[in-house]
Each structure stands twice: as C-alpha cells, then as structure tokens.
Amino acid sequence: MVQLEEVKDAELNAPQPGPASDEFEDDADFTDTDSSLSSAPPSPGLPPQESLSDRIYALKDMLPPSARRRISSSVSSLTSLTKTTALFTGKGLYVLSTSALLVMVPWAVAYVEEQAIVEQEREMKQREVMGEGVSPGAALGKPAL
Numbered sequence: 001m002v003q004l005e006e007v008k009d010a011e012l013n014a015p016q017p018g019p020a021s022d023e024f025e026d027d028a029d030f031t032d033t034d035s036s037l038s039s040a041p042p043s044p045g046l047p048p049q050e051s052l053s054d055r056i057y058a059l060k061d062m063l064p065p066s067a068r069r070r071i072s073s074s075v076s077s078l079t080s081l082t083k084t085t086a087l088f089t090g091k092g093l094y095v096l097s098t099s100a101l102l103v104m105v106p107w108a109v110a111y112v113e114e115q116a117i118v119e120q121e122r123e124m125k126q127r128e129v130m131g132e133g134v135s136p137g138a139a140l141g142k143p144a145l
Contacts, residue, residue: 060068 063071
C-alpha cells in the first residue's frame with residue numbers, strides 16, 4: 001500500500017527579499033499619477049488585453065453544440081436563399097431589360113416615324129382646304145413639274 005507524506009517547503013514560508021513592509025506604511029509622499037496619464041476612465045470589469053471580439057467569440061460556450069449547429073444551419077440556409085434570390089432577380093432583370101431594348105427601341109423609332117407621316121398628311125389636308133393646292137408652286141402661279 002502507498003503512504004502519502006506531506007513535504008514542507010522551506011522556502012515557501014521564508015521572507016522574500018525586498019524593502020521592509022513598514023517602509024510603505026507612510027503614504028504622505030505618494031501621488032496618484034494614473035489619473036493624469038489616462039484621459040479615459042478604465043472600463044469596469046474588462047481586462048485591458050481582452051477585446052470586444054474576444055468576448056463575443058467566448059459567448060459560443062454559452063450555447064450547447066446542438067443549438068449552435070441549429071443556428072449555424074439556419075443562418076447558412078438563409079444566406080444561401082438570399083444569394084439565390086438575388087442571383088435570380090438579377091438575371092431576370094437583365095432578361096427583361098434586354099428584351100425591352102430589343103423590342104421597344106425599334107417600336108419607338110417606328111412610332112415616331114408614323115407620327116411624322118401623320119403630321120405631314122394633316123398639313124397636306126390643311127393646305128388643300130385653304131386652297132393652296134397639292135403642289136407647292138401653285139400658290140405662286142407657277143405650273144407644277
């Protein structure tokens with residue numbers, strides 16, 4: 001059988017080298033230099049070496065692995081759905097705009113030409129009614145060629 005025996009460390013209880021403790025009991029000559037060096041007050045409870053991102057990353061330990069997997073898969077599927085929807089919408093808008101350009105631009109040009117022809121016919125009818133005649137030289141007394 002094994003017996004345990006406590007071994008005393010001789011240096012553990014030995015006094016440490018350095019100034020005697022009664023030298024620091026008088027605080028009359030002590031000045032607080034920390035307040036003059038830092039302009040912002042220290043944040044309570046946060047160690048200076050720990051950043052906000054480290055603290056947020058450490059929150060993952062609060063959730064069990066099954067909940068983390070569920071949340072991760074939900075976010076992943078939502079991201080995938082959003083990307084697919086954006087891609088489909090972009091391609092659809094491209095097809096619609098290209099089709100509109102291919103169909104509507106020639107139609108608009110033909111419509112403008114048709115309006116010009118209709119306007120010319122209206123002017124010709126007004127000239128006939130006013131008595132100018134069909135030929136432009138008839139009003140001046142010149143025969144038409």
